[in-house]
Amino acid sequence: MQDAAVATPSVPARVGPRIGEHVRVIGRNLFPFMVVAVIWEVIARLEVFPRRLFPTLEEVFFSFWRLTAAGILPHHAFETVLRLLSGFALAAVVGVTIGVLMGRSRRAEDIFLPLVSILAPIPGLAYAPLFLLWFGLGNFPAVLLVGFVSMFPIIFNSWTGVKAVKEIWVRSAQAMGADDKRLFRHVILPGALPYILTGMRLGLAQAWRVLVAVEMLAAVPWGLGWLIFGAREMLNTDVMLSGIVLIAVIGLLLEKLVFEKIEKYTVVRWGMITA
Amino acid sequence: MTMTAQTSGDTGVQDVKAIDPAKRAAKWRAFRRATITIGLALATYEIIARTGSFPRALLPTLPMVVRTLFAMLLDGSMLMHSLYTLYRVLFGFCLAMVVGIPLGILMARFRRVEQFFLPLVSALMPIPSFALVPLFMLWFGIGNLTTIIIVFYAATFPMIFNTWSGVRSVNPLWVRAAGAMGADEHKLFWKVIIPGASPFIITGMRQSFLRAWIAVVGAEMIAASNWGLGWVIFDAKEFLNADVMLASLAVIGFIGFAFERLVFGSLERGTVMRWGMMRSAKS
Numbered sequence: 001m002q003d004a005a006v007a008t009p010s011v012p013a014r015v016g017p018r019i020g021e022h023v024r025v026i027g028r029n030l031f032p033f034m035v036v037a038v039i040w041e042v043i044a045r046l047e048v049f050p051r052r053l054f055p056t057l058e059e060v061f062f063s064f065w066r067l068t069a070a071g072i073l074p075h076h077a078f079e080t081v082l083r084l085l086s087g088f089a090l091a092a093v094v095g096v097t098i099g100v101l102m103g104r105s106r107r108a109e110d111i112f113l114p115l116v117s118i119l120a121p122i123p124g125l126a127y128a129p130l131f132l133l134w135f136g137l138g139n140f141p142a143v144l145l146v147g148f149v150s151m152f153p154i155i156f157n158s159w160t161g162v163k164a165v166k167e168i169w170v171r172s173a174q175a176m177g178a179d180d181k182r183l184f185r186h187v188i189l190p191g192a193l194p195y196i197l198t199g200m201r202l203g204l205a206q207a208w209r210v211l212v213a214v215e216m217l218a219a220v221p222w223g224l225g226w227l228i229f230g231a232r233e234m235l236n237t238d239v240m241l242s243g244i245v246l247i248a249v250i251g252l253l254l255e256k257l258v259f260e261k262i263e264k265y266t267v268v269r270w271g272m273i274t275a
Numbered sequence: 276m277t278m279t280a281q282t283s284g285d286t287g288v289q290d291v292k293a294i295d296p297a298k299r300a301a302k303w304r305a306f307r308r309a310t311i312t313i314g315l316a317l318a319t320y321e322i323i324a325r326t327g328s329f330p331r332a333l334l335p336t337l338p339m340v341v342r343t344l345f346a347m348l349l350d351g352s353m354l355m356h357s358l359y360t361l362y363r364v365l366f367g368f369c370l371a372m373v374v375g376i377p378l379g380i381l382m383a384r385f386r387r388v389e390q391f392f393l394p395l396v397s398a399l400m401p402i403p404s405f406a407l408v409p410l411f412m413l414w415f416g417i418g419n420l421t422t423i424i425i426v427f428y429a430a431t432f433p434m435i436f437n438t439w440s441g442v443r444s445v446n447p448l449w450v451r452a453a454g455a456m457g458a459d460e461h462k463l464f465w466k467v468i469i470p471g472a473s474p475f476i477i478t479g480m481r482q483s484f485l486r487a488w489i490a491v492v493g494a495e496m497i498a499a500s501n502w503g504l505g506w507v508i509f510d511a512k513e514f515l516n517a518d519v520m521l522a523s524l525a526v527i528g529f530i531g532f533a534f535e536r537l538v539f540g541s542l543e544r545g546t547v548m549r550w551g552m553m554r555s556a557k558s
Contacts, residue, residue, distance in 0.1 A: 026480040029394040036395065053413055114309035115316055121535065122528040123489035125405075126505065129512040130520050133333055213405035213493045217509075225406065226536065229497075240410050244402060251401030 015108045055238045063130040077246055079222035080211065083139065087146030092200060095151040099158025099199070103192070109159075116155055124149030124210045128217050142211070142218045149210045150203035157199025161192030201259050208251055224250075303429045335518040344522035353526060359502035361530070364484075364491040367426025371483055373504060375431045376476065379438025380468075389439075396435055404429035404490045407498045417513060422503070429490035430483035437482065441475025473546055481539050488531050 037057055043049070044056040068075040098116075101108040128145055135141035163187050173187045215225025224243050233238040317337060323329070324336045335343075338513050347353035382389040404425050411421045455466045496507030504527050511519040 005548060028390055032391045032395045033398070035391075063300070110305075110308040114312045118313070118528070121531045123492045123531070125489060125493040125525055126508060126527050128496070129508045130517070130524070133512050133515065133520070182436050203400065208401075209403040209489070212403045212407075213497070216405070216409070216497055228406060228409050232413055235413065237410065237413060240413075244406050244410065246404050248398065248402045251403070252398070255401065274376055 021147060024223070049142060052235050053237050055241070060241045060245075061239045063238040065238075065246065066237065067242055072199050073227075073242065073246060074241070076222050076224050076227045079220070080215065080224045081222065081250065082231025083220075084146065084207055085162075085202075086126055087143045087211065088150055088204055090143070090147035091150040091154055091203055091207065094147070095199070095203065096158050096196060097153030098151075099155040100188075100192070101164050102155070102159040104188075113159075116152060120152040120156070123215050124206060125134075128210075128214055132218060138217045139220055142214045142220055145214055146207045146211050150207035153202035153206060154196070154199040157195045157202070158192060161195025161199075162188060163225065164195060165191035197259070201255075204254060204259070208254065289327050303324050322447075324370070332515045333517050335521065339518045340521045340525075343516075343518040344525060347519070347522060353522075356502055356504050356507050356523070357376065357526060357530065359500075360491055360495065360504045363422045363495075364426055364487050365502065367423045367491070368484055368487045369431035370423070370427045370481065371487070372432050374427075375479070375483070376436025376438050379435045379479075380442050382435070382439045382470075383442035392435075396432060400432045400436075403421075405493050405497070408494055417498050418500045421498045422491060422500075424485045425494040425498075426490050430487040433482035433486060434479045437475045437479025438472065441472030441479070444475065445471035465548075477543055477546070481535070484534060485531075488534070492527060 041057055044051070044054050048054070064073070098108075098112055102112050103109075124145070127148065128141075131141040131145045131148075135144060167190060169187050170183065173183050178186065212225040212228075215223040216229040220226055224247050228240050228243040228247075231237075231243065320338050324331075324334045343492035344353070378388075378392065382392055407428060408421070408425055411424055413422045415424060449467050449471060450463065453463050458466065491503075492505035492508075496509040500506060504523050506521045508527075510518050511517070511523070
């Protein structure tokens with residue numbers, strides 16, 4: 001659980017000279033993890049459960065270290081992130097396109113809305129066996145499923161976003177002589193962007209959840225989900241826990257580094273929302 | 276997802292459901308269009324399935340799917356699967372409420388509790404519940420217990436977070452006003468804080484149920500037992516029974532939809548909307 005420092009609730013960038021304050025915040029955030037770690041360690045050492053199933057933190061740390069040094073863990077993580085990004089890119093392109101179309105054209109809305117509202121509420125993972133059946137095992141169905149599942153929040157939010165662009169902005173841009181292209185580029189897209197970004201955020205979170213499970217089901221050769229699932233067969237609980245820790249870290253990084261940054265550079269700068 | 280919780284600070288003005296003819300016409304039009312689109316989509320599917328360019332076992336025709344659905348409904352197996360799934364999801368979900376709501380309230384009311392639990396919650400939250408399935412299978416074996424714990428894990432965090440932000444967002448003016456009018460702690464809690472936080476709590480319940488519903492299907496696939504909708508779908512893959520899969524998918528979608536609309540919708544109407552805490556934001 002070395003990710004405690006990351007969990008600090010968004011310390012502002014300009015901390016200034018108040019180092020002491022900073023250290024106190026980190027300490028305060030670390031404290032609960034220490035308590036949990038101590039409890040874990042005590043339970044593990046007392047051998048309430050078999051050591052094989054409930055390893056000490058030391059063992060988890062060493063297997064984490066061993067796997068990282070051998071390059072196994074990074075390879076798994078790399079494949080997983082690659083799969084996540086390709087699936088998500090697919091979802092972003094298709095989802096934003098459909099969503100914007102739905103927001104701009106009545107006809108597209110009539111066509112897509114019923115389909116989307118029927119398909120979206122079914123849990124994404126329920127489609128997994130169907131996809132596996134249709135597209136075989138391996139990478140392709142996994143990426144496709146991740147894309148398919150994370151597409152829905154993106155569609156919904158882009159659609160809402162485009163619809164939420166103020167009519168008066170559109171009309172004043174038109175009055176000032178903006179053609180369709182400029183209208184789209186300079187009015188509609190920036191106006192809808194906060195919603196689109198929210199959609200992408202939700203989509204990425206869904207993609208992440210589904211991906212881990214799909215990797216277990218689709219028998220992909222590399223991937224964190226597969227690592228965890230495979231480790232179960234050998235009762236390698238320490239390997240499993242290492243994988244889970246890495247998954248948590250990647251999840252946190254995605255949220256903190258990718259989305260908060262994008263939001264800062266685009267919507268906040270354009271003054272669409274105040275951060 | 277489409278719901279927007281708005282705490283209205285003013286007196287509880289509610290939208291009167293005045294159905295004016297224009298609105299009704301628009302609704303009817305949307306309904307007609309939806310029917311046409313869905314009809315077209317189904318027809319396209321049927322044509323593709325009939326051409327036989329894909330094996331029939333992988334792409335069954337709609338009558339086959341419907342027949343399978345009815346057969347499974349009639350012999351009671353679908354009912355049993357649904358009951359098992361519902362039992363697991365509701366058990367886990369109730370557990371999540373029992374833990375999540377009090378913890379969220381405590382976190383919002385007491386700084387120490389918040390300082391202790393917030394880092395833990397934010398670190399655990401990004402771990403997808405499915406990542407824990409293999410671990411829990413090792414610890415708790417295959418079957419109900421693992422599934423319920425996974426559901427509980429998936430559902431707790433939205434519950435905690437929403438309750439926490441709900442209680443924190445209760446208008447301090449109301450709390451002070453109630454205090455000035457002589458409400459004791461007990462009354463303050465039940466009459467001001469809980470109703471004030473209720474839109475958030477109900478949003479939290481919705482989100483957690485959504486998560487729980489996803490988690491239960493996934494957990495049933497991986498930590499397979501002999502019953503459950505997720506298990507049926509996954510098991511059908513082995514025998515190439517795409518019709519069983521599609522039939523179960525329909526049931527899963529239907530149950531999810533029913534819960535979202537009927538259970539949470541009516542819960543909302545019965546509490547927050549009646550108290551004037553929230554107006555339906557549907558246009």
